[in-house]
Amino acid sequence: MLKISKKTDYALMALQHIASVQFGDVTPGRVINTKEIAEEYHIPLELLAKVLQALSKSGLIESHNGPKGGYLLARSAEQITIAQILESIEGPLGLTDCSHEKDGEFCMQREHCNIRTPLLKVQDSIYQLLNSMTLHNMMGGTPLITIQSPSVQGVDR
Amino acid sequence: MLKISKKTDYALMALQHIASVQFGDVTPGRVINTKEIAEEYHIPLELLAKVLQALSKSGLIESHNGPKGGYLLARSAEQITIAQILESIEGPLGLTDCSHEKDGEFCMQREHCNIRTPLLKVQDSIYQLLNSMTLHNMMGGTPLITIQSPSVQGVDR
DNA sequence: GTCTACTCCGATCAAAGTAATCGGAGATCA
DNA sequence: TGATCTCCGATTACTTTGATCGGAGTAGAC
Numbered sequence: 092m093l094k095i096s097k098k099t100d101y102a103l104m105a106l107q108h109i110a111s112v113q114f115g116d117v118t119p120g121r122v123i124n125t126k127e128i129a130e131e132y133h134i135p136l137e138l139l140a141k142v143l144q145a146l147s148k149s150g151l152i153e154s155h156n157g158p159k160g161g162y163l164l165a166r167s168a169e170q171i172t173i174a175q176i177l178e179s180i181e182g183p184l185g186l187t188d189c190s191h192e193k194d195g196e197f198c199m200q201r202e203h204c205n206i207r208t209p210l211l212k213v214q215d216s217i218y219q220l221l222n223s224m225t226l227h228n229m230m231g232g233t234p235l236i237t238i239q240s241p242s243v244q245g246v247d248r
Numbered sequence: 249m250l251k252i253s254k255k256t257d258y259a260l261m262a263l264q265h266i267a268s269v270q271f272g273d274v275t276p277g278r279v280i281n282t283k284e285i286a287e288e289y290h291i292p293l294e295l296l297a298k299v300l301q302a303l304s305k306s307g308l309i310e311s312h313n314g315p316k317g318g319y320l321l322a323r324s325a326e327q328i329t330i331a332q333i334l335e336s337i338e339g340p341l342g343l344t345d346c347s348h349e350k351d352g353e354f355c356m357q358r359e360h361c362n363i364r365t366p367l368l369k370v371q372d373s374i375y376q377l378l379n380s381m382t383l384h385n386m387m388g389g390t391p392l393i394t395i396q397s398p399s400v401q402g403v404d405r
Numbered sequence: 406g407t408c409t410a411c412t413c414c415g416a417t418c419a420a421a422g423t424a425a426t427c428g429g430a431g432a433t434c435a
Numbered sequence: 436t437g438a439t440c441t442c443c444g445a446t447t448a449c450t451t452t453g454a455t456c457g458g459a460g461t462a463g464a465c
Contacts, residue, residue, distance in 0.1 A: 093250055093334070093341045093374065096452065100344065103363045111362075124411070132360050138454055144413065157462025158410045173370070177250075184250045187257065203289050205268075206260045209386045213330070217250065217374055229366045253423065281440070295425055301442065314433025315439045 099180045101134050101142050103229075106176060108132070109152065110168040110226050124161035142180065149179040168227035174218060176226075184221075186214045256337045258299050260386075261289050263333060266309065267325040267383050281318035299337065306336035325384035331375060333383075341378075343371045 105128050112121055125143055129136040143162055147154045151171055152162045164171065177184055187210050262285050269278055282300055286293040300319055304311045308328055309319045321328065334341055344367050 093252065093338075093343065094345070095250070095343050098453080100363070103367070104361070107362045126411090135454060137456080140412080141414095141454090147413090154412060155462085156412050156460080158464075160411050160462070162412095181250075186250065186252050188251070204261065205264045206257070206386060209381070210260070213377065213381065216377055220370065220373055220377075224366070224370065229363060255424080283440090292425060294427080297441080298425090298443095304442090311441060312433085313431080313439095313441050315435075317433070317440050319441090 095177065096181060098138070098142050098145075099177055101132075101139055102146060102176055102180050103173075104128075104132050104134070105139065105143060106146070106151070106164070106171070106226055107229055109162055110164055110171075111230055113164055114168060114230075122155055122159065122161035122163055127161075146176070146179055149175075151175065151179055164226075168230060169225050171226040172222050173224045173226075173229075174221035177221060184218065186210050186217075190214060252334065253338060255295070255299050256334055258289075258291050258296055259303060259333055259337050260330075261285075261291070262296065262300060263303070263308070263321070263328070263383055264386055265289070266319055267321055267328075268387055270321055271325060271387075279312055279316065279318035279320055284318075303333070303336050306332075308332060308336055321383075325387060326382050328383040329379045330381045330383075330386075331378035334378060341375065343367050343374075347371060 108128055108131065109123050112118065112123055125140050126136060128134065129139045143152065143154075146152045147162065150165055153165045154160070154162055174184070187207070189204070189207060190211060265285055265288065266280050269275060269280055282297050283293060285291065286296045300309065300311075303309050304319070307322055310322045311317070311319055331341070344364070346361070346364060347368060
């Protein structure tokens with residue numbers, strides 16, 4: 092399935108919203124609070140709060156306490172990539188467990204494994220894709236983005 | 249995380265093994281049974297059986313009953329892509345649930361959703377990547393594959 | 406200075422998906 | 436006919452994810 096979790100969905104929606112308000116034309120620089128986002132997109136408030144906490148902890152957004160408080164992007168929308176958002180919520184991304192094995196851990200199949208190398212290449216390619224797309228790309232107008240279809244070349248093609 | 253399940257791991261290993269025996273130099277055309285693969289790669293026998301059943305059901309391999317029975321690729325290794333294998337085991341792949349909504353189903357966030365379009369593009373790109381890599385590419389020699397880094401272009405880049 | 410509204414954080418519970426197991430039926434070949 | 440294999444459905448345990456709760460700390464309003 093390769094699905095991303097709902098939390099990640101919520102994170103993407105929230106960040107997109109924050110970015111579009113913060114850098115929009117109507118009320119630029121306005122601070123956004125959790126409740127506003129939750130109501131706008133029909134997301135459970137408490138769960139969204141946890142998601143925003145995680146984003147804040149990993150430095151993508153900064154929080155402001157007290158009344159009239161809320162969240163702001165910690166850096167510009169151009170400097171926030173989808174890969175960063177994903178990793179903030181779901182941890183290091185990888186198709187396989189063996190792609191981030193620590194010392195001592197060991198995959199039983201490892202020494203006989205015939206698919207590790209090609210999978211790592213695919214994984215790397217997906218990572219580059221996610222890392223080349225920024226929050227800013229996701230915002231605004233209709234054409235949004237154009238993706239060149241990536242290609243994989245076999246040894247004898 | 250974007251992880252693939254262990255079942256899919258097993259499927260990839262099994263298919264790679266079958267392909268390399270079936271089209272290898274030592275015993276070309278030999279039929280491979282479940283036990284052989286399970287022992288070779290230390291996979292639980294019963295679980296692997298289920299995986300192979302699924303692959304057989306979706307037409308990637310064909311089964312031969314009785315003694316000396318086992319599995320063979322249903323078509324050549326060049327014609328089996330990673331995307332097909334993944335979908336056989338995990339069902340239709342998609343980053344988001346809303347990418348394969350049936351009639352009647354409905355995502356609460358849908359009409360306010362600001363990330364649907366860009367996510368579908370990313371998803372499409374990943375799909376093309378997985379679909380362009382075949383079982384044959386995964387076999388054999390060391391260089392295996394070369395992946396051109398995919399690029400995403402924003403509206404104003 | 407107190408009160409209120411908000412973020413922050415840890416702990417917990419329920420639901421869903423995945424991994425693994427079991428038992429038996431049917432097919433093929435010796 | 437019997438042994439060996441695939442096939443298939445049902446079931447159990449486990450891990451991850453989704454969602455909820457309660458309380459602590461902080462900044463601004465009065």
